[in-house]
Amino acid sequence: MLSDTGQKLYHWLDERFNLTPLIDYMQHKQVPVHKHSVWYYMGGVALFLFIVQVCSGILLLFYYQPGVDSSHESVRFIMTKVNFGWLVRSVHSWSANLMVFFVFVHMFSTFFTRAYQKPRELTWMTGFILLVLAMTFGFSGYLLPWDELAFFATKVGTDIAGAVPLIGEAMKIVLRGGDDVTGATLSRFYAIHVAMIPALFTVILGLHLLFVQRQGMHEPEAFKKLKPEQKKMIPFFPNFVLRDVLLWLIILNILLFLAVLFPWELGPKADPFVSAPEGIRPEWYFMFMFQFLKMLPAHIGFMEGEVAGILFFTLGGLVWLLTPLWAFKKRGKVDIMLLCGLLVIAFILVMTVIGYVY
Amino acid sequence: MKNQNHASFLCLAAMAVLVLWAAGLRAAEDDPPLSETDQCLSCHLDDDVMPQDYGEHDIHMQKGLSCAGCHGGDPANDDMDDSMSPAAGYVGIPDKKDIPRFCGKCHSDIDFMRQYQPAIQTDQAEQYGHSVHGAKLMRGDTSVAVCTSCHSGHNIMPASDPRSTVYALNVPETCNKCHGDAQYMKKYDIPTDQYEKFKKSVHGQALLEEQDTGAPACNDCHGNHGAMPPGITSISHVCGTCHINNMEYFAGTKMAAGFKKKKLHGCEECHGNHEVPKPSDKMIGDDKSSVCAQCHESGDKGFLTARVLRTRLDTLAAAYRKASVMKERVNSLGMDDLDIEFILQEAKQSLTKARTMIHTFDTLKVSALTTEGLVKNQQAIREARVQIEAYYIRRKGLGASTFIITLLIVALYLKIREIERRQKSTTGEV
Numbered sequence: 039m040l041s042d043t044g045q046k047l048y049h050w051l052d053e054r055f056n057l058t059p060l061i062d063y064m065q066h067k068q069v070p071v072h073k074h075s076v077w078y079y080m081g082g083v084a085l086f087l088f089i090v091q092v093c094s095g096i097l098l099l100f101y102y103q104p105g106v107d108s109s110h111e112s113v114r115f116i117m118t119k120v121n122f123g124w125l126v127r128s129v130h131s132w133s134a135n136l137m138v139f140f141v142f143v144h145m146f147s148t149f150f151t152r153a154y155q156k157p158r159e160l161t162w163m164t165g166f167i168l169l170v171l172a173m174t175f176g177f178s179g180y181l182l183p184w185d186e187l188a189f190f191a192t193k194v195g196t197d198i199a200g201a202v203p204l205i206g207e208a209m210k211i212v213l214r215g216g217d218d219v220t221g222a223t224l225s226r227f228y229a230i231h232v233a234m235i236p237a238l239f240t241v242i243l244g245l246h247l248l249f250v251q252r253q254g255m256h257e258p259e260a261f262k263k264l265k266p267e268q269k270k271m272i273p274f275f276p277n278f279v280l281r282d283v284l285l286w287l288i289i290l291n292i293l294l295f296l297a298v299l300f301p302w303e304l305g306p307k308a309d310p311f312v313s314a315p316e317g318i319r320p321e322w323y324f325m326f327m328f329q330f331l332k333m334l335p336a337h338i339g340f341m342e343g344e345v346a347g348i349l350f351f352t353l354g355g356l357v358w359l360l361t362p363l364w365a366f367k368k369r370g371k372v373d374i375m376l377l378c379g380l381l382v383i384a385f386i387l388v389m390t391v392i393g394y395v396y
Numbered sequence: 397m398k399n400q401n402h403a404s405f406l407c408l409a410a411m412a413v414l415v416l417w418a419a420g421l422r423a424a425e426d427d428p429p430l431s432e433t434d435q436c437l438s439c440h441l442d443d444d445v446m447p448q449d450y451g452e453h454d455i456h457m458q459k460g461l462s463c464a465g466c467h468g469g470d471p472a473n474d475d476m477d478d479s480m481s482p483a484a485g486y487v488g489i490p491d492k493k494d495i496p497r498f499c500g501k502c503h504s505d506i507d508f509m510r511q512y513q514p515a516i517q518t519d520q521a522e523q524y525g526h527s528v529h530g531a532k533l534m535r536g537d538t539s540v541a542v543c544t545s546c547h548s549g550h551n552i553m554p555a556s557d558p559r560s561t562v563y564a565l566n567v568p569e570t571c572n573k574c575h576g577d578a579q580y581m582k583k584y585d586i587p588t589d590q591y592e593k594f595k596k597s598v599h600g601q602a603l604l605e606e607q608d609t610g611a612p613a614c615n616d617c618h619g620n621h622g623a624m625p626p627g628i629t630s631i632s633h634v635c636g637t638c639h640i641n642n643m644e645y646f647a648g649t650k651m652a653a654g655f656k657k658k659k660l661h662g663c664e665e666c667h668g669n670h671e672v673p674k675p676s677d678k679m680i681g682d683d684k685s686s687v688c689a690q691c692h693e694s695g696d697k698g699f700l701t702a703r704v705l706r707t708r709l710d711t712l713a714a715a716y717r718k719a720s721v722m723k724e725r726v727n728s729l730g731m732d733d734l735d736i737e738f739i740l741q742e743a744k745q746s747l748t749k750a751r752t753m754i755h756t757f758d759t760l761k762v763s764a765l766t767t768e769g770l771v772k773n774q775q776a777i778r779e780a781r782v783q784i785e786a787y788y789i790r791r792k793g794l795g796a797s798t799f800i801i802t803l804l805i806v807a808l809y810l811k812i813r814e815i816e817r818r819q820k821s822t823t824g825e826v
Contacts (some may be wrong), residue, residue, distance in 0.1 A: 276815060280811065281812060284808045287805045288676055289806055291798055291805075295794065298794040
C-alpha cells in the first residue's frame with residue numbers, strides 16, 4: 039500500500055521534473071577506492087557539522103535575545119534554565135570549532151592531492167570562500183554571548199580590520215556600527231551571524247556540492263594511470279553515503295563527549311568601562327594571523343608593520359584562492375606544491391603554538 | 397560674489413583669532429618662573445639658605461603665595477635690608493607658641509580663604525584652641541604639636557595628596573613622630589605604644605596593609621585640629637560614627653546603662669582601643685576566652701545569654717561553611733553556581749546582621765536572624781544538590797547516548813559489509 043503510494047508520488051514528480059535521469063546518474067556514480075580515499079570523507083564531516091550548526095543555532099535562536107542588556111543574560115538563561123539548553127549551546131560552540139577544523143583538513147587534503155586541478159578550479163575556489171565564511175561565522179558568533187573576553191577580542195579584531203589601507207577605517211566603523219564596540223556592534227554581528235553569512239554560505243555550499251556531484255571525485259595521479267579494470271570503485275549510493283553516515287555518527291559521539299565533559303563556558307559579562315583582562319586572544323583559527331601581526335616590527339620599510347602584515351595575509355589569501363591558476367606541475371622528484379603546502383602548514387602551526395605558549 | 401567676500405572675511409577673522417590665541421599661549425608659556433621674579437626665593441636659592449623642609453610642591457608656593465605670603469616683606473625689592481624691614485611688613489620666623497595664630501591669620505579668614513576654595517574650613521585655629529595640644533600650648537608648653545608639627549612648615553600639601561604628611565595613610569606615622577617617642581612624651585605620662593598597637597589592629601591592617609583609605613586613622617577617632625582622647629560618654633559615639641547599628645543596639649541595652657554608672661568605656665571594654673582585634677564569634681560565649689567571661693560568672697543571667705547567643709552564631713556559621721563547601725563543589729564540577737552564590741550572599745548577610753544584633757544581647761532578636769540565615773543556607777544546599785545530581789545525570793545521559801550511537805555505528809558497519817558482500821557475490825567485484 040505504502041509502496042504503491044510511493045510509486046505514484048514518484049511518477050507524479052517524475053512526470054513534472056524528469057527525475058529519472060538524475061536518479062540514474064546517482065545510481066551509476068562511482069567513487070574511487072585507494073590509499074587516500076579517507077580524505078574524501080572530510081568534506082562530508084564538515085557538511086555534517088554545518089548541519090549540526092544550523093539545527094543547534096535555530097534552537098538557540100528560540101531563547102537568545104541580542105542586546106547589551108539581554109545577550110549575556112539570555113545565554114546564561116539558556117545554559118541554566120532551558121531544558122538541555124546547556125547541551126545545545128555547548129554542542130553549537132564545539133561543533134563550530136570542529137567544523138572549522140575539518141574545513142581546514144578538507145582544504146589541505148584537496149591541496150596535497152592536487153584536486154584543485156582542471157576541471158575542479160571552481161570547486162576549489164568555492165571551497166576556499168566557504169572556509170572564509172566559516173571563519174566569519176566564528177568571528178561574528180564569538181561576540182554574541184557578550185562576555186568579557188569576546189568583547190575585548192572583538193575590539194582587537196575590528197581594530198586590526200581598521201588598519202587595512204584606504205578602506206580600513208570605514209570598514210571598522212561599518213563593522214562596529216560606530217567608533218567603538220557597543221550594542222550596535224552586537225546587533226550587526228547578530229545579523230551577520232544568523233542572516234547574512236548563512237544565506238551566503240548556503241548558496242556557495244550548494245554550488246560547491248553541485249560541482250562535486252557533477253564532476254565526481256578527483257582521482258589521484260597514481261590512480262588515474264591505472265587501467266580501468268585495475269581501478270577499484272564503489273557505488274556512491276549506498277556504499278559511499280553509508281560510510282559517510284558511519285563517520286558522521288562517530289563524529290556525533292565525539293561531539294557529544296566534548297560538549298558534556300568539557301561544557302563551553304560563559305565568562306563574566308562584558309563591561310566596556312573596565313580595563314581589558316589578561317589573556318585576550320582570538321579563537322584558535324585566527325591565532326596564527328594574530329600572533330604574526332603581533333610579532334611584526336612597528337615599521338617595515340615605508341609601511342606600518344601591521345599594515346604590511348594585513349597586506350601579506352590578503353595577498354596570501356588571494357594567491358591561495360587562485361591556486362588552480364598558478365599551480366606548478368610536479369617535475370621529476372621535485373614537488374613545489376607539496377613544499378608550498380607544507381610551508382603554509384608549518385607557518386600556521388608554529389605561529390599558533392607561539393601564540394598559545396607565549 | 398558677495399558670498400565669496402563673506403567667506404574670505406570669515407577665514408581672515410578665524411586666522412586672526414588663531415594667531416592671537418597662539419600668541420597668548422606663547423606669552424603664558426614665556427612667563428618667567430617665580431624663582432626669578434620673587435626676590436626672596438631668588439636670593440635664598442642662590443645663597444642656598446632655604447628652609448630644610450622646603451618642598452617646591454608646597455600648596456602655598458603652588459598658589460603663588462611664596463615666602464612673603466607668610467613671613468611678610470617685599471618680594472619685589474632686591475635690597476635685602478629694605479625688603480626684610482618691618483616697614484615692608486616683614487614678620488620673620490614666628491615663635492612656636494605663635495604659630496597657630498600665625499597660620500590662622502589667613503586660614504581663619506573665610507573672606508580670604510574662599511578665593512582659593514569656596515567651601516574651605518576656617519575653624520582649624522579655633523578647634524586647636526580646644527584641643528589638648530592647644531590647651532597646653534596656651535599654658536606655655538611649647539613641646540606640644542602646632543600646625544607645622546603635623547603639616548610641615550614649608551612642604552605643606554592638601555590632605556588629599558598622597559605625598560602629604562596628613563594624607564590618611566600617612567597620619568599614623570605623623571602622629572607617631574611625637575607620640576611614639578618615649579623620651580619626648582616622658583613628661584606627659586601617657587603610653588607611647590599606640591602606633592605599634594594600631595598597626596596590629598583590624599583598623600591598622602586595613603589602613604596600612606590593605607591601603608584602604610576608608611579605614612580610620614588616629615584623627616578619625618581623636619579628631620585632628622581639636623584632638624583629644626575620647627571620654628567615657630563619647631567613646632561609643634566615636635566608634636558609632638562608622639559602626640552605627642552596633643552603637644544604637646548597645647545604647648538601648650541595660651549593659652550600656654550599667655557601664656555608664658560604673659564609668660566603663662562602652663565599646664572599648666570588649667573590643668579594646670588602639671589594638672582593636674578583628675572581631676570573631678569566640679569573643680562571645682561562656683568559655684574563658686570570651687570577653688563575656690571577663691565580667692560574668694557561671695550561672696548568672698548574662699552568662700546564660702552569652703551561651704545561647706554563641707550557640708546561635710556557631711550554628712549559622714557552620715551551616716554557612718557547609719553551604720559554601722557545597723557551592724565550591726558545584727563550581728569545581730563546572731556546573732552553574734550563580735544562583736547558589738546569590739542565596740549564599742543573603743545567608744552571609746543574615747550572619748552579619750546576627751553578629752551585629754549581638755550588641756542588643758537579645759536572644760530572640762538574634763535567633764530570628766540566625767533562623768532566617770539557616771533557611772537560606774538550606775536553600776543553597778538544596779540548590780547545590782540539584783546541580784550535583786544534574787552533573788551525574790548528564791554523565792549517565794552521555795553514557796546512554798554513546799551506547800546507542802555506538803550500537804548504530806556497529807549496526808551500520810555490519811549493514812555496509814553485508815551490502816558489499818552481496819554486491820561482490822552478484823557482480824564479482826565491489
